[in-house]
Amino acid sequence: MKPLPEALRASIGARVDLIDTPALVVDLDAMERNIQRMAEFARKHRVRWRPHAKMHKSAELALLMQQAGAQGVCVQKVAEAEALAAGGVNDIYISNQVVAGPKLLRTARLAAQLAARGGRLAIAVDSPEGIERLAEAMVLAGGEASIDVFVEIDVGQGRCGVPPGEAAVPLAQAIARHAPRLRFAGLQAYHGRAQHLPGMAERREAIAGVVRAAADTRQRIEAAGIPVPLITGSGTGTLVHEAASGVYGELQAGSFLFMDADYARNEREPAQPQFEHALFVKTQVISVCDTHAVCDAGHKSHAIDSGLPVVALLPPDRALRYANGGDEHGLLHAESPKTRLPALGRMLWLIPGHCDPTVNLHDHLIGVRGGLALGTVERIIRVDARGALT
Amino acid sequence: MKPLPEALRASIGARVDLIDTPALVVDLDAMERNIQRMAEFARKHRVRWRPHAKMHKSAELALLMQQAGAQGVCVQKVAEAEALAAGGVNDIYISNQVVAGPKLLRTARLAAQLAARGGRLAIAVDSPEGIERLAEAMVLAGGEASIDVFVEIDVGQGRCGVPPGEAAVPLAQAIARHAPRLRFAGLQAYHGRAQHLPGMAERREAIAGVVRAAADTRQRIEAAGIPVPLITGSGTGTLVHEAASGVYGELQAGSFLFMDADYARNEREPAQPQFEHALFVKTQVISVCDTHAVCDAGHKSHAIDSGLPVVALLPPDRALRYANGGDEHGLLHAESPKTRLPALGRMLWLIPGHCDPTVNLHDHLIGVRGGLALGTVERIIRVDARGALT
Ligand SMILES: Cc1ncc(COP(=O)(O)O)c(C=O)c1O
Ligand SMILES: Cc1ncc(COP(=O)(O)O)c(C=O)c1O
Numbered sequence: 001m002k003p004l005p006e007a008l009r010a011s012i013g014a015r016v017d018l019i020d021t022p023a024l025v026v027d028l029d030a031m032e033r034n035i036q037r038m039a040e041f042a043r044k045h046r047v048r049w050r051p052h053a054k055m056h057k058s059a060e061l062a063l064l065m066q067q068a069g070a071q072g073v074c075v076q077k078v079a080e081a082e083a084l085a086a087g088g089v090n091d092i093y094i095s096n097q098v099v100a101g102p103k104l105l106r107t108a109r110l111a112a113q114l115a116a117r118g119g120r121l122a123i124a125v126d127s128p129e130g131i132e133r134l135a136e137a138m139v140l141a142g143g144e145a146s147i148d149v150f151v152e153i154d155v156g157q158g159r160c161g162v163p164p165g166e167a168a169v170p171l172a173q174a175i176a177r178h179a180p181r182l183r184f185a186g187l188q189a190y191h192g193r194a195q196h197l198p199g200m201a202e203r204r205e206a207i208a209g210v211v212r213a214a215a216d217t218r219q220r221i222e223a224a225g226i227p228v229p230l231i232t233g234s235g236t237g238t239l240v241h242e243a244a245s246g247v248y249g250e251l252q253a254g255s256f257l258f259m260d261a262d263y264a265r266n267e268r269e270p271a272q273p274q275f276e277h278a279l280f281v282k283t284q285v286i287s288v289c290d291t292h293a294v295c296d297a298g299h300k301s302h303a304i305d306s307g308l309p310v311v312a313l314l315p316p317d318r319a320l321r322y323a324n325g326g327d328e329h330g331l332l333h334a335e336s337p338k339t340r341l342p343a344l345g346r347m348l349w350l351i352p353g354h355c356d357p358t359v360n361l362h363d364h365l366i367g368v369r370g371g372l373a374l375g376t377v378e379r380i381i382r383v384d385a386r387g388a389l390t
Numbered sequence: 391m392k393p394l395p396e397a398l399r400a401s402i403g404a405r406v407d408l409i410d411t412p413a414l415v416v417d418l419d420a421m422e423r424n425i426q427r428m429a430e431f432a433r434k435h436r437v438r439w440r441p442h443a444k445m446h447k448s449a450e451l452a453l454l455m456q457q458a459g460a461q462g463v464c465v466q467k468v469a470e471a472e473a474l475a476a477g478g479v480n481d482i483y484i485s486n487q488v489v490a491g492p493k494l495l496r497t498a499r500l501a502a503q504l505a506a507r508g509g510r511l512a513i514a515v516d517s518p519e520g521i522e523r524l525a526e527a528m529v530l531a532g533g534e535a536s537i538d539v540f541v542e543i544d545v546g547q548g549r550c551g552v553p554p555g556e557a558a559v560p561l562a563q564a565i566a567r568h569a570p571r572l573r574f575a576g577l578q579a580y581h582g583r584a585q586h587l588p589g590m591a592e593r594r595e596a597i598a599g600v601v602r603a604a605a606d607t608r609q610r611i612e613a614a615g616i617p618v619p620l621i622t623g624s625g626t627g628t629l630v631h632e633a634a635s636g637v638y639g640e641l642q643a644g645s646f647l648f649m650d651a652d653y654a655r656n657e658r659e660p661a662q663p664q665f666e667h668a669l670f671v672k673t674q675v676i677s678v679c680d681t682h683a684v685c686d687a688g689h690k691s692h693a694i695d696s697g698l699p700v701v702a703l704l705p706p707d708r709a710l711r712y713a714n715g716g717d718e719h720g721l722l723h724a725e726s727p728k729t730r731l732p733a734l735g736r737m738l739w740l741i742p743g744h745c746d747p748t749v750n751l752h753d754h755l756i757g758v759r760g761g762l763a764l765g766t767v768e769r770i771i772r773v774d775a776r777g778a779l780t
Contacts (some may be wrong), residue, residue, distance in 0.1 A: 020490065020492060021780065023779070023780070054718070076717070096718065097676040097677045097684070098676065099675075099676050099734055100410065100411065103410070127678070129734055129735075130734070158681075158682075158721075159721065160719070161677075162679075284489065284490055285489075286486075286489050287516050287517065287549070287550040287551075288517070289544070292548075294549055297779075299693070299695050300746075300750050300779065303689070304695055305717075324695075326549070327444065327466070327695075327750075328444070328466045328486065331549065344520070345489050345490070345519075356690075357690055357717055360690050360717075361750070362777060387751065387752060387753050389412050389413070389687075389690065389691055390411065
């Protein structure tokens with residue numbers, strides 16, 4: 001593994017004020033509380049949780065959640081799986097379609113590696129051709145290793161997956177024909193858009209449909225004589241519903257670990273654990289004029305696909321609104337005519353609009369203990385799978 | 391410098407079809423034609439060009455443009471300057487505000503390093519405090535080195551910079567008082583939003599105002615007895631106007647090297663060199679259903695702050711529209727009811743909406759010679775300053 005850059009190594013133990021900007025900072029206390037809340041929630045509902053590592057991309061954080069009870073990780077890319085495996089994660093599920101021959105050979109090699117150290121690899125499929133290609137790669141790679149295969153059904157996301165119901169049956173059968181190399185593991189049923197519906201009632205209704213569709217699909221596959229060991233899916237926005245469904249056996253939520261401004265804007269289900277913001281961009285005011293201030297964090301520091309960041313930790317009479325200032329700048333406007341603009345050099349904290357692609361902009365996360373005001377840098381967390389696209 | 395990852399090294403010489411997806415690919419022939427066009431344009435108008443390296447972040451590409459006549463680089467961040475200096479770039483202008491003490495010390499150290507090897511460093515300022523802090527850092531760093539300092543005026547961007555006119559005079563005077571450590575180098579006058587105005591006439595009008603404001607500011611500073619050696623600014627969208635102004639001595643355009651879908655959408659000034667798209671995301675179709683196909687490039691592969699990518703290089707009866715499918719997916723819709731969707735496994739090429747933040751998502755660019763259909767990988771270009779935020 002690459003050594004830490006000198007400047008970052010030197011910052012361990014330093015007070016928060018000395019963190020150079022812009023920087024992506026994790027409030028470790030808040031993050032650990034989020035993990036405890038999630039662990040407790042899963043225990044109470046007797047479901048497994050397999051947090052999606054597309055969000056944090058860090059082996060260290062994956063292993064931390066495993067210690068708290070998580071069942072391995074989900075990833076979206078073979079390269080993410082490889083990076084996390086290299087960092088010691090043993091139980092990995094690629095919850096996405098992979099069809100390129102070379103990628104499937106890498107997948108097969110990784111399945112063998114994980115099996116050899118007592119772990120396992122799983123993957124999703126949504127086409128007969130995808131299944132045949134996967135089976136071929138497993139044979140080509142040689143050895144005895146097998147891989148768990150989930151059939152993805154499209155429960156409303158409108159992206160990958162076959163329609164729920166009858167269409168999934170021949171896929172389950174095709175997987176079963178390739179036993180023992182391929183093991184039919186169940187259904188991937190994730191509704192991404194439903195996570196971000198602002199209203200509680202809309203989300204509940206969307207997931208009611210999802211659960212019906214998943215249960216119906218399971219029933220049809222089992223009627224064809226193939227047991228369905230697991231239905232997996234769900235995210236931070238809707239996990240109360242999948243957890244209570246009696247149909248889902250595993251939750252894939254990822255964002256709960258850090259939370260973001262987009263999730264915070266939505267109405268909160270009372271049954272949902274009170275996850276806190278744990279991911280912040282530290283930024284500095286580098287220019288001030290009569291109408292606004294400018295900070296040094298633009299959309300190369302945080303992703304804006306799900307909205308702009310929110311300026312955190314300011315007293316009401318100092319509230320600021322962040323406006324897009326381009327790749328390297330943020331424009332800070334006073335929330336009211338009475339608000340005083342921050343002084344040149346002032347440090348501020350932003351809550352990113354969307355945590356997943358924000359983390360992917362950074363090679364390291366700066367882990368702070370003791371809060372953002374008086375805390376110190378406890379450790380630097382590597383984003384092992386940053387830029388792992390293939 | 392870090393060695394190239396094995397898989398990338400192995401890909402040199404390989405045919406384009408074998409590039410794993412998603413990948414950021416540079417059409418080297420198109421890029422070199424863009425460089426020649428820019429060099430010729432600058433020669434014809436007798437202006438210098440100092441391409442903005444915030445876009446490509448690569449020492450290799452900076453040096454290539456220097457060989458073609460470019461005057462060093464612009465950057466936005468001290469860390470970008472450090473990364474490019476480490477890669478051999480000697481003439482660097484930080485066209486942005488820097489106010490943090492530790493960053494200004496790094497700036498001073500870099501100024502000394504560049505001077506020692508016959509190069510030089512410049513920086514922008516927009517406040518008396520910024521000037522004092524910079525001067526202090528230059529003294530603290532010791533040695534004999536000096537730094538070129540530009541006063542930034544806000545010519546319409548509404549971001550950093552003092553208002554044009556009288557407000558710039560005391561800043562020029564303050565810099566002059568710190569001679570010889572600080573050398574007043576002229577005016578930074580960049581109107582970012584004007585670059586992206588869709589209509590030719592709007593852009594011409596906006597830059598007419600910019601040029602008047604810059605000329606007036608120069609006149610006032612010179613009336614105060616301080617010569618203004620250079621006015622620098624401009625970008626790919628408006629460079630015909632600044633170049634023809636007789637007021638600007640240096641063009642900072644960056645995007646011309648690669649171009650992007652956002653720039654291509656705008657009306658083209660006939661006098662503007664015909665820059666070509668040279669940056670593409672190679673992507674693969676990983677799922678197909680009745681209504682759409684899904685490819686493996688989402689907004690972790692390309693930035694979407696300036697719009698979604700365009701699917702390139704397809705015959706009209708196969709035209710596809712890219713819709714946002716999240717971090718790792720793109721949805722491909724048929725442009726007309728008669729269009730056939732691409733088959734599973736098909737490779738496609740996307741033109742990113744905005745080149746700068748797209749490059750910043752990738753550690754390497756794959757340089758292809760001989761075109762995207764039949765070409766081969768000639769070399770891997772390091773994105774030296776990827777993620778260089780501070
Ligand atoms: C397949 C899948 N499962 C789970 C998640 C996690 O969702 P969240 O981060 O909203 O909790 C995602 C996120 O995109 C996903 O793509
Ligand atoms: C200060 C400055 N100069 C020049 C440019 C280059 O503009 P373009 O990439 O549109 O050519 C930029 C781009 O953002 C910039 O910020």
